[in-house]
Structures are given as structure tokens and as C-alpha cells.
Amino acid sequence: MSILTRYVLREFAKIFVITLLSFVMIYILVDFFERIDNFIEAGAPLRYMVFYILFKLPLVLDQMTPVAVLMSTLIALGLMAGGNEIIALKAAGVSPMRVVSPMLCFAVFISVLSFLNSESVVPYTNRRFNAIWKTHVQKQGPEFVSKYESLWYKGRDAIYNIRTFDVANETLFGVVINQFDGDFSISRRIHARRAVWQNGLWHFYEGTVKSRLPDGTYRVSTFSSMTYALRETPEDFKKGAKPSDEMGFRELRRYARKISDEGYNATTYWVDANVKLAFPCISFIMGLVGTSLALRREKGRGIASGIGLGFAIVVLYLVAFELFKTLGYTDIIPPALAAWAANILFATIGGFLLVNVSR
Numbered sequence: 089m090s091i092l093t094r095y096v097l098r099e100f101a102k103i104f105v106i107t108l109l110s111f112v113m114i115y116i117l118v119d120f121f122e123r124i125d126n127f128i129e130a131g132a133p134l135r136y137m138v139f140y141i142l143f144k145l146p147l148v149l150d151q152m153t154p155v156a157v158l159m160s161t162l163i164a165l166g167l168m169a170g171g172n173e174i175i176a177l178k179a180a181g182v183s184p185m186r187v188v189s190p191m192l193c194f195a196v197f198i199s200v201l202s203f204l205n206s207e208s209v210v211p212y213t214n215r216r217f218n219a220i221w222k223t224h225v226q227k228q229g230p231e232f233v234s235k236y237e238s239l240w241y242k243g244r245d246a247i248y249n250i251r252t253f254d255v256a257n258e259t260l261f262g263v264v265i266n267q268f269d270g271d272f273s274i275s276r277r278i279h280a281r282r283a284v285w286q287n288g289l290w291h292f293y294e295g296t297v298k299s300r301l302p303d304g305t306y307r308v309s310t311f312s313s314m315t316y317a318l319r320e321t322p323e324d325f326k327k328g329a330k331p332s333d334e335m336g337f338r339e340l341r342r343y344a345r346k347i348s349d350e351g352y353n354a355t356t357y358w359v360d361a362n363v364k365l366a367f368p369c370i371s372f373i374m375g376l377v378g379t380s381l382a383l384r385r386e387k388g389r390g391i392a393s394g395i396g397l398g399f400a401i402v403v404l405y406l407v408a409f410e411l412f413k414t415l416g417y418t419d420i421i422p423p424a425l426a427a428w429a430a431n432i433l434f435a436t437i438g439g440f441l442l443v444n445v446s447r
Contacts, residue, residue, distance in 0.1 A: 092177075096190040100164045104194075107163070108149070108156035115148050116141060132224040143217035146209045147333075153202055154370040157195050159398045161378030164191070174383070188379040188442070195375030202368035207336040215334045243320045250325065258285040258322040263292075265318070275300050278316070285322050289315050332357065337364035355423060359416040362427030370405070373434050377401060380441035405434055 120141065127137045165188070168174050177187060241248040251262030260283040267276040280295030292314045299307050332340055344357035381397065409430040416426020 092186070093190045096164075096187060097194060099167075100160055100191050100194060103164050104156055104160040104198075107159050108152060111152040111156055112145070112148050115152060116145075119144070119148075126225050130225045136220050136224045140217050140220045143213040143220070146205055146213045147217075150202060150206050150210055150367075153198060154374045155398075155402055157198060157371045158374035158378045158401060159395060161188075161191055161195075161375050162382050162395065162398050165379060165382035184383050185442070188383065191379055192372070192375055195372045199368045199371040202371055203365070206364060206368060207338070211334050211336045211339070218331075218334065239325070241320070241325055243318075243324070245319070248320070248325070253325050255322070259283065260325070273300075280314075290318050291315050332360035337361060340364060355419055356417055358423035359413060359426050362424050363413065366427040366431055369431055373431050373438065374401075374405075376438035376442065377434055380438045383442070405430060408433060 120137075123140070124137065127134075127140075165174070168187075174184070174187065178184075239248075239250040239253055241250065246265050246267045249264040249266075250260050253260055261281070263278075263280050263283050265276075265278040266274050267278075269275045277298040278292065278295065279298075280292040282293045284291045284293070292311070294312060295314070296308060296310050297314070299309075301307055335343065340357060340361040344354040344361050348354045348358075378398065378401075381401075412421070412426050412429040415421045416423050421429070
């Protein structure tokens with residue numbers, strides 16, 4: 089490793105650590121003051137607020153890392169330009185690409201770490217801080233257990249096994265309902281391909297009903313459609329739905345593939361699965377855009393203007409990212425394109441500017 093590479097990496101890494109810690113601290117402080125009233129009003133012990141913050145840290149790091157990379161490149165190159173170091177390097181025959189390549193390699197390394205964090209740590213910690221919020225603040229009892237391939241829900245007199253719960257359309261797919269009597273013996277078992285909530289009732293389609301008769305035997309009947317009044321509503325099942333942010337890429341991909349293979353619409357899950365891959369790459373994209381812009385502004389107007397430009401880039405990227413993701417959710421564009429379009433757009437812009445930077 090050359091002296092120049094070590095110097096650039098040292099300066100960039102130092103600014104990156106300071107910037108990342110600053111953003112994380114600001115995020116945590118804002119979130120703390122927003123949530124503390126809810127914990128106090130709910131009468132939750134202070135330790136749960138501490139656990140809530142600790143479990144949220146991996147997610148905050150994941151979200152703040154791309155911003156820190158962008159700001160670090162702008163600040164580091166801005167300081168070098170302010171000290172006429174870039175001009176001196178050019179005069180010595182060192183190309184701009186030679187200066188920024190260590191930063192870009194570092195950004196790739198950070199992207200890999202971000203993916204590992206989002207795949208192995210964030211899903212677990214998201215479940216933990218969501219559980220703290222639901223249990224100790226919203227006072228929702230732990231009456232459900234959810235898995236990626238199914239949802240189990242314990243009602244007042246029944247246990248539900250639901251393969252897929254479409255929250256938006258209030259529809260259950262692959263539902264099995266075991267109803268119990270006072271002695272906790274099964275009195276009725278309903279199995280249906282689909283159940284839709286309409287006008288305060290559940291409408292079941294394509295299934296069977298197994299009912300216990302007074303003599304202890306069971307009668308089985310089939311139906312193409314049936315309306316049945318249950319105590320549980322879609323709001324009850326929403327408590328048990330496992331969101332995409334509590335699953336890693338592999339788990340979410342398996343879930344989406346399973347739903348697709350069974351003939352159901354899994355567009356939302358496919359978009360979210362692709363986002364699990366695309367989001368960690370933002371660190372490299374921000375590094376690419378930041379270095380290209382900083383080099384083009386080497387005679388710049390100061391560090392403050394660079395920071396302002398950085399925030400503007402972040403806002404534009406987030407707007408584009410959310411726009412394309414929404415287009416994917418609505419089936420206007422393919423899921424993979426929805427997740428990667430913003431990355432491709434900004435990488436193209438950053439790469440073009442970097443290649444054509446003045447020498």
C-alpha cells in the first residue's frame with residue numbers, strides 16, 4: 089500500500105467515523121425525546137426505553153451509513169482542496185482517480201458490511217424493539233407467534249393457522265381455523281383456500297367444515313362459498329403479521345417464492361427482497377457521487393456549501409428511491425428495477441462526472 093493510499097484512507101476513515109457517530113447520536117437523541125413521553129405515559133420502566141434504543145442502533149447505523157459516506161467524501165476532498173493538496177498532486181502527475189480510488193474501495197467495503205448487518209443483525213433487533221414498543225407501550229399482549237411461512241394466532245375461542253395474510257385487501261389465504269368448546273375440545277374445524285372480510289363478516293371460499301356432533305362423531309361438508317361470523321377481525325390479525333423489515337434477504341426471498349409458487353401476488357415481497365440487496369449498495373453510490381462532485385468543485389466555495397450539497401443529494405436520492413419502489417409495489421415496473429433504478433441512475437451520473445472530471 090502506497091503512502092498516498094494510506095494517507096487518503098486515514099483521513100477519509102477518520103472523518104467517516106466522526107460523521108457517522110454524529111448522525112447516529114442526533115438520530116438517537118431525536119428519537120429518544122419523541123418516544124420518552126410514550127414510555128412514561130404507558131408506565132413502562134426506564135430499562136425498556138434503554139433496550140429499545142440499543143436494539144434500534146443496528147437499524148440506525150444501517151440508515152445513516154450512506155449519508156456519512158457521502159458527507160465524508162465531500163468533507164475529506166474539500167479539506168484536501170482547501171489545502172491545495174489536490175492541485176499539488178496533479179502537478180506531480182497524480183490523476184484524480186488515483187486520489188479517490190482508496191475512498192471508493194473503502195465505500196465498497198462499507199457496503200459489504202452494511203449488507204451483513206442488514207442480513208444477520210437488523211432483522212433480529214427490529215423484532216426486539218418492535219416487540220418492546222408493542223408490548224410495553226401499546227400494551228399489546230404476546231398472543232401471537234409468526235413465522236415467515238405462516239401466521240399463528242390464538243383468538244378467544246379459536247386458533248388460526250394462516251399461510252398468507254394480505255393486509256391491504258383484508259384477505260386470508262390458506263386459512264385453517266380450529267374452534268374449541270369450554271373443555272378445550274375441538275368443536276369445529278374450518279379449512280378454506282381464501283377468506284375475505286366484507287361488511288363485518290368473513291366470506292370463505294373453496295373449503296371444508298368438520299363439525300362435532302352430539303354423539304362425539306364428526307361430520308364433514310364441503311363448500312364453494314360460505315359466510316361465517318367470527319369474533320376475530322382483520323385488525324386482530326394485523327398484530328401478528330410479520331413485516332418485511334423483520335426478515336433478511338434470504339428469508340424474504342423464500343417467502344416471496346413460496347407465495348408466487350402457490351399462485352398468489354407476491355409483488356410487494358419481491359420488491360422488498362430486492363431492496364434488501366440494493367440498499368447496502370447506496371454507500372458505494374454515495375461515495376461515487378460525492379467524489380465526482382467534490383473533484384469538480386475543487387476550487388469550491390467551502391466545506392459548508394459541500395455539506396449543503398450533500399444533504400440535497402440525499403433528499404433527491406430518497407425521493408427517487410421511494411418513487412421507484414412505489415412503482416414496483418403497484419406493478420408498474422418490475423420488482424428488480426424498482427429496487428435498483430435509483431442506484432443505477434445515481435451511479436450513472438456519478439460515474440459520468442468522475443470519468444469526465446477535469447484533469
